[in-house]
Amino acid sequence: MALLFIWQPTTLWAAPSLASLQREIDQLRTVAAEKFEAANEATLKIKKLENETRNLRNKGSVAREKLDEVNKVLATIAVNSYKNLGLGQGLELLFSANPTQYLSDASSLKIVEARYARQSREFAVLKQRVAASVTLLEDRTAKLTAEKVILNREVAAAKLALATANKKLKALSKRDRERLLRAESLREKKILDNSKKYASSFKGDNSRGSIALRYALKQIGDIYVWGAAGPTRWDCSGLTMRAYQAAGVSLPHFSGAQIRYGKPVSYERLKPGDLLFYGIPNSHVSMYMGGGKMVQAPRPGKRVEVISVTRMFGSKPFVGARRI
Structure with a gap:
């Protein structure tokens, strides 16, 4: 005892x-x-x-x-x-x-x-x-x-x-370190599996937003790297920039500049392909997928993923959406 x-x-x-x-x-x-x-x-x-x-x-x-x-x-x-x-x-x-x-x-x-x-x-x-x-x-x-x-x-x-x-x-001790890494790996695998499932369910149409969204969804699982804009590494604004480039629209590689493009859209009227912006000052951008989901390149240590849309991204408040 x-x-x-x-x-x-x-x-x-x-x-x-x-x-x-x-x-x-x-x-x-x-x-x-x-x-x-x-x-x-x-x-x-x-x-x-x-x-x-x-x-x-x-x-x-x-x-x-x-x-x-x-x-x-x-x-x-x-x-x-x-x-x-x-x-x-x-x-x-x-x-x-x-x-x-x-x-x-x-x-x-x-x-x-x-x-x-x-x-x-x-x-x-x-x-x-x-x-x-x-x-x-x-x-x-x-x-x-x-x-x-x-x-x-x-x-x-x-x-x-x-x-x-x-x-x-x-x-940390080998046991504790392995336990933490295993938990993180399982968590990321679950997010990745769900992201792929959500991506496969998207149909869309021939609109600019759908074309951009399909491009972004193809990058699921790619690693986040600052300043990267493809083809297999991305930061948040690099992903949205290339996605809309595939749809024939030129955007700058910075979320704070992208928020000045297109027209504003209310949170309640979001459509697939709309860009969602977070942070004051703005420091993150993602893309609305529909069904309450969004695709994003979140941060270092993470991969391109699909998650639920919220009015807070971590400590960053939702500050607006734009339809490009």
């Missing part, structure tokens, strides 16, 4: 410890997924600003070239004026293939000179505006780059915490 008395508290203590550790790992994986989506947002914004900056630089280069061309024409006018040559009106002088030859046929120096002096001032102003815009965009890009560095640090911290939790798992 003494041995039994000593052994029982150990057993009672071990079970809560395993459950607590499992909750810690799950929570850390969820936090990591949120940070991953935030990093996706920063990447999109930086790419957009870099493209805008590049376009403005190109415009600035064209403006400078045009300004140089106008200045050369003005210099030619000044030389010809000094030589007292007869000049024509030359209203299209700036666009002439041979400005000097055009000037030799011109008849009104004052009109030409006034016109291109004004052109020169306008292009000078344009160049200043472009330079100011480029400076502004470069400043914003630098700020976003700094934000991305911070986000990457947070992601790294989440990964480190997750690794620490997994290290604790490995530090």
Whole structure:
């Protein structure tokens, strides 16, 4: 009886410890997924600003070239004026293939000179505006780059915490560790089996939403990987992006951007293919399947699955649905 008395508290203590550790790992994986989506947002914004900056630089280069061309024409006018040559009106002088030859046929120096002096001032102003815009965009890009560095640090911290939790798992006795892993494996197998059953039952039609949903359902069992968008690895917005790409719609790779596409749909009027968004700020997206189910790539350590739709995804509230 003494041995039994000593052994029982150990057993009672071990079970809560395993459950607590499992909750810690799950929570850390969820936090990591949120940070991953935030990093996706920063990447999109930086790419957009870099493209805008590049376009403005190109415009600035064209403006400078045009300004140089106008200045050369003005210099030619000044030389010809000094030589007292007869000049024509030359209203299209700036666009002439041979400005000097055009000037030799011109008849009104004052009109030409006034016109291109004004052109020169306008292009000078344009160049200043472009330079100011480029400076502004470069400043914003630098700020976003700094934000991305911070986000990457947070992601790294989440990964480190997750690794620490997994290290604790490995530090458990072999028996406890195997028991926890076995329970998790059985739980995931049940989810996967049910997901495949739900997927096989979906018929749908030829609508955009059904086409996207069929694509997403084909990915059931694929592993979650941050930043992945197929063909066998996905994060939440990568899955929905590719699903709608298969239906002929281009979406960005970020749930916070996808929520701005399509039209809003109430929770009570959901149809297959509608996108469901969770979190404030938005950090998760899934796809409604019908029958109160949704398909998603949930978080690190999980696979693409079909689960019941709820108004809360973990600690994240439902914030809206969109019909693409």
